[in-house]
Amino acid sequence: MKGTTMLKAILHTRPARQLDTIFTSVDLQRLGNTVEVIWGKDEQMPEEAWTEAKKEASIFIGIPSYGVGDVEENAAPHLKAIMEVGGAHPRKESVDYQTCFRRSIRVLSCAPAFAKMVAEMALGHALAALRNIVDADRRMRRGEENWGWRGQADICTLYDATVGIIGYGNLARELRLLLAPFKCELHAYDPWLPDTHLQQQGIHPMGLEELLQTCDVTFVLAIPTQENRELLTYEKLEQIKPGAVLVLASRSHLVEFDALLELTNAGRFRATIDVYPEEPPPPDHPVRETENTILTCHMAGGIDPAFFDIGRMVADDVEAIVAGLPPIRMQVAQPELVARR
Missing domain, CATH: 3.40.50.720 (NAD(P)-binding Rossmann-like Domain)
Known part of the structure; x- marks a missing residue:
């Protein structure tokens, strides 16, 4: 210079x-x-x-x-x-x-640097849960697989699914691009954004309870704030559509974690989890034995x-x-x- x-x-x-x-x-x-x-x-x-x-x-x-x-x-x-x-x-x-x-x-x-990677992982989690990929792998290795249509009875697809997004920020904007080929009906709950902004993105604004009751897949992507700690209480989690998938991708701060484990164990819905209240969870933490879940170790963004x-x-x-x-x-x-x- x-x-x-x-x-x-x-x-x-x-x-x-x-x-x-x-x-x-x-x-x-x-x-x-x-x-x-x-x-x-x-x-x-x-x-x-x-x-x-x-x-x-x-x-x-x-x-x-x-x-x-x-x-x-x-x-x-x-x-x-x-x-x-x-x-x-x-x-x-x-x-x-x-x-x-x-x-x-x-x-x-530098948070936007991680958005694409987290969105990609969230999509992978959703597909793995909907198509029962992890469970199918475990059954195959144990010799307990079901061949033919009997093995596909509880499998769902992301195509034309009703999808909910909690928190429409960096992660959600990247996820929307990845979801485009699946022609999903997209809904979002974000009290920080005006409805018109979401609508301009091709997203239907929706209240939290209605979103949980309606959507086949719900992605939790909001950043943690003072206002959204345990936003998804036991009572809110009970509203999730039976058999639906909850993808916990941003922070466990947003979820009443013990309630999440209780309800997935009871078979109310399925969940994929990449973030935890304590990281790593202790070896004897109940999450490690929870049914109807896919678990990864906070690996979505850090590559x-x-x-x-x-x-x-x-x-x-x-x-x-x-x-x-x-x-x-x-x-x-x-x-x-x-x-x-």
Whole structure:
């Protein structure tokens, strides 16, 4: 950058990520060509050094375990953006959001990097449950399979199914694209979005209880908030259409988990679960013996293509910020939503 001073960025991906797990050599070089990198090591920066570096840096890439700290003008006079690389907007105790909003400092999350992978896994879970793939595999290995139409009696299809989505955000938007070939009738419950917005996406807005009573497959995709803890209580879960499939893909926070296990064990409906109240669940946790469920170990989003997309998003948005443009790849924290997290 001839004739100009490069902006400085603190590159501090620990403890959330290792550099080589989110940045390809190409994207790391792009970053180095765009800003003067401070730190850039796979270890945590001493807090005193972080405090000093903040006085020079315009961009923070990653957040140390002790948090961002003071972002007032005297502590971080050049700050334009804070980019988290873990997968969700930082907790309020890690970042002074009010000061960031007052100073027009963007707080950015890499969460969209995981959306495609989680949507793909959610679709796989739904298909596995509807077509009894996991149970068929187990029966085949035990020599207990049923050949011919007798073995297909309880199998369903996703084609033309009535599908419900709880929480229409990043994950749901990617899932909608994957569901298109199946010609499903799509419904969604999301109290944060106006009905007209959903309708423009080809989604029918629906109340929660009606959605549970109506849909053949329901995907739980909402982010956890103060308002939706155990949104799906025992009473709500009882409303699920008999024989339907519940795909728990975002966070167990949204479900009364013991009730979910009780009702699936009773054969009221089927469920696929990738997220748990405690991870990993203890070896003797009842979930490991629950009937009518497909279990995976929080593996939906965390695979290499998603991780490397984080690095691409960071490099893209750093280039935009340096060029005086708004970042468009990462998700910008909104004051109204941060207050509800």
